[in-house]
Amino acid sequence: MKISFKLIVILIFWVNQFYGQSHYQGQHLDKFTLQDKLKPLAYSFDLSDVRLLDGRFKENMLREQNWLLSLSTKRLLHSFRSNAGIFDANEGGYFEVKKLGGWESLDCDLRGHSTGHLLSGLSLMYAQTGDERFKLKADSLVSGLAEVQKVLNQDGYLSAFPQELINRNIAGKRVWAPWYTLHKILSGLIDHYLYCNNPQALEVAKNMGLWAYKKLQPVTQEQRAVMLRNEFGGINEAFYNLYAITGKKEYQWLAEFFYHNEMLDPLKEGKDILNKKHANTYIPKLLGVTRDYELEGKGQGDSIATFFWNTVINHHSFVTGSNSDKEKFFKEDNLSEHLTGYTGETCNVYNMLKLTRHLFTHTADVKYADFYEKALFNHILGQQDPQTGMVAYFLPMLAGAHKVYSTPEDSFWCCVGSGFENHAKYGEAIYYHHENTLFVNLFIASRLNWKEKGVQVTQETTFPNSDKSTFTIETTQKQPFILNIRYPSWAKQGAIVLINGKKINVKQSAGTYIVLNRIWQNNDRVEVTFPMELSAQATNDNPDKVAFLYGPIVLAGEMGTENMISPAPYSNPTLYNDYYTYNYNVPQNLIKKVGIDKRNLANEIKSLEAKTLIFKTVKDGIILKPLFDIHRERYVIYWDLK
Structure with a gap:
């Protein structure tokens, strides 16, 4: 049976219209009457x-x-x-x-x-x-x-x-x-x-x-x-x-x-x-x-x-x-x-x-x-x-x-x-897709069911406690598609990629995607490592007011619980604007300055425990840990440099 070129063009047009219907978080295409005229790239x-x-x-x-x-x-x-x-x-x-x-x-x-x-x-x-x-x-x-x-x-x-x-x-x-x-x-x-x-x-x-x-x-x-x-x-x-x-x-x-x-x-x-x-x-x-x-x-x-x-x-x-x-x-x-x-x-x-x-x-x-x-x-x-x-x-x-x-x-x-x-x-922003391409944007332990391809992808990772993520492909038949893994802008020390245990040459650089274009088979494994390092980020208007990061993770200094409300730092729920009336009662002797050379962080801040993201400043002895892990105690994010 012959299909005319004109008919193929018409079919492609309507397929594109269908897949362009919904930008409501890119989902539920069958529930939208109107067709989005924009043709997105993901x-x-x-x-x-x-x-x-x-x-x-x-x-x-x-x-x-x-x-x-x-x-x-x-x-x-x-x-x-x-x-x-x-x-x-x-x-x-x-x-x-x-x-x-x-x-x-x-x-x-x-x-x-x-x-x-x-x-x-x-x-x-x-x-x-x-x-x-x-x-x-x-x-x-x-x-x-x-x-x-x-x-x-x-x-x-x-x-x-x-x-x-x-x-x-x-x-x-x-x-x-x-x-x-x-x-x-x-x-x-x-x-x-x-x-x-x-x-x-x-x-x-x-x-x-x-x-x-x-x-x-x-x-x-x-x-x-x-x-x-x-x-x-x-x-x-x-x-x-x-x-x-x-x-x-x-x-x-x-x-x-x-x-x-x-x-x-x-x-x-x-x-x-x-x-x-x-x-x-x-x-x-x-x-x-x-x-x-x-x-x-x-x-x-x-x-x-x-x-x-x-x-x-x-x-x-x-x-x-x-x-x-x-x-x-x-x-x-x-x-x-x-x-x-x-x-x-x-x-x-x-x-x-x-x-x-x-x-x-x-x-x-x-x-x-x-x-x-x-x-x-x-x-x-x-x-x-x-x-x-x-x-x-x-x-x-x-x-x-x-x-x-x-x-x-x-x-x-x-x-x-x-x-x-x-x-x-x-789960909404870990993975995206476009035609024959799968994007991996976030390193979060998860399992994806790419129904249109008959492919499942399992991401195993403890990121950011580990800088490694492993992706396992499951498919009943060989599938050609492009796997785009985000090469984070913070990964200045490069990337290590192994496919089925074999190291491959990474041609891309930080701030792009690592492009893996191949015919994937059942149980193919991709291991990606982005070594993390310490960095300092200053405020836009003051180069000596800085925050410290490990990879993309903001580190904050633990400052104890002196003068805090006990047993828990709840606000007064009887007021509509109680979050404005809250008095933090910050101690006068709180440490806000650190003696750190931001150009030599590897020698100024040391890791205390592997896989815990707990650090300590060498000169002042301040414990730094991820801000997302600091609760019910005081902290400092931005420091003045001595």
């Missing part, structure tokens, strides 16, 4: 295709599971049911339910946001593990939210607070971020539809969107300009995703309505206007812009997002990959003046990592994977307290500060909400 795997193996990341994930399952569904729905006036006679009325505290209190404008985040966390955890408990709990939340939406009977409106908060926002009156909260609920519903295949979640989300369309149609351009100054999270991204799933123009209109000209237009001209801007208000706006670019394949969306990303990473970020001081960006490169107890908001890192994943799929540029590793290992991994599973709002850069954790039922800050997601999706 695609994510579905989260369900990656399973974590034993290691530090899996330990964090297991602790997160306990927290997700411990929170009562009735308590999470209480504020929603109260808003709808739903009375449960079997429970003695809704006032008998034990209420959540902090940002979920009934007098807080943001009440309900945690339920949206938790819905996302449960859905992600189900995809990451396949454990039905997470799907069933999320199903019950969706069922409860659907009931509230029906009882409210307000054209699809759904929230834990009345529409009066929305009206105040439209009128330009003072209110705390109602669209931000609706974004979390809407995103949770979309996540549950995509990861758990629950059609009811999509129906509730669609109804929310149709309400918003009707609500915002009469808003004038003048009103719109004022209301968009209020934080609205990434609701533009959520509406673009709803548009991509359904194809309905109402959702596209909504997404475009939330384009914030005042904040985004200067980026088109390459202007850095970040100084004093609220960082977590700013970053999600770029996610919507990026999503629009992916769907339409035109405009300046990619260049805007790329300029923003480069600006934040190169001029506004600390050595950990985090940014901001008291939640706000500061003057470019002015890092040494902002080493306070309120730096490094976790939500900012969460959103920067989301943006990083999108930009990586556009170009497959290794710099995005390098940053992802930096922020994941040095911030997200250490955000969680190993004893309790609670999470930190900030990662303080203040010398002598310590991490301040949430409480199980009485905090519910924004970073608690994003924390529900952070530790449920570690």
Whole structure:
């Protein structure tokens, strides 16, 4: 049978269209009606295709599971049911339910946001593990939210607070971020539809969107300009995703309505206007812009997002990959003046990592994977307290500060909400693929099922405690494909690669990919070693204010527990802004200066124990260890050189 060249071209076109449909984390292609016009250079795997193996990341994930399952569904729905006036006679009325505290209190404008985040966390955890408990709990939340939406009977409106908060926002009156909260609920519903295949979640989300369309149609351009100054999270991204799933123009209109000209237009001209801007208000706006670019394949969306990303990473970020001081960006490169107890908001890192994943799929540029590793290992991994599973709002850069954790039922800050997601999706950025190429971006013990190729890849590693990772290929038949293993920019001492025990010549250099192009057979093994070394990274504005790293891992000095609150450094959960009122009581005699020649670190800092990443400074006798391993004690990240 002969197939014409024209027919082949048509077939290739439609195959490309299909595989270009979804940039919703590069997954769930069958659930999107619209076809992304952008043709990326890398695609994510579905989260369900990656399973974590034993290691530090899996330990964090297991602790997160306990927290997700411990929170009562009735308590999470209480504020929603109260808003709808739903009375449960079997429970003695809704006032008998034990209420959540902090940002979920009934007098807080943001009440309900945690339920949206938790819905996302449960859905992600189900995809990451396949454990039905997470799907069933999320199903019950969706069922409860659907009931509230029906009882409210307000054209699809759904929230834990009345529409009066929305009206105040439209009128330009003072209110705390109602669209931000609706974004979390809407995103949770979309996540549950995509990861758990629950059609009811999509129906509730669609109804929310149709309400918003009707609500915002009469808003004038003048009103719109004022209301968009209020934080609205990434609701533009959520509406673009709803548009991509359904194809309905109402959702596209909504997404475009939330384009914030005042904040985004200067980026088109390459202007850095970040100084004093609220960082977590700013970053999600770029996610919507990026999503629009992916769907339409035109405009300046990619260049805007790329300029923003480069600006934040190169001029506004600390050595950990985090940014901001008291939640706000500061003057470019002015890092040494902002080493306070309120730096490094976790939500900012969460959103920067989301943006990083999108930009990586556009170009497959290794710099995005390098940053992802930096922020994941040095911030997200250490955000969680190993004893309790609670999470930190900030990662303080203040010398002598310590991490301040949430409480199980009485905090519910924004970073608690994003924390529900952070530790449920570690598998999302380890591997990517494109046509006949497999990318390995992160060194995390895991197992990949590349279904399209009939190939499984098992990555065994204890990185960063070891500089070696081993990949075992399993396949029922020989498979030709390219294995691209990230050659990290920090690996200045080279790389050692063995295939089935035989050393091969590595032609690439740090900051690229090691390209292994061969016909792979069952049980082929690739061993990769990237020797790590000590390095010093100074703040952009002060060459004598430095942090020390081992490979990509930020090392911090242990400074004990003098003057710390006992038994645990929790904040006061009765205040909404307790993370700002927290007094670190840093001892006056705390060591902040070290006698180290940063040009000769190998002789100035010595390893104490192999495979533990514990070091000691020779002159001052200070113990250094990974920041992600320091909990419930003081630390120093940035040092003054004597």
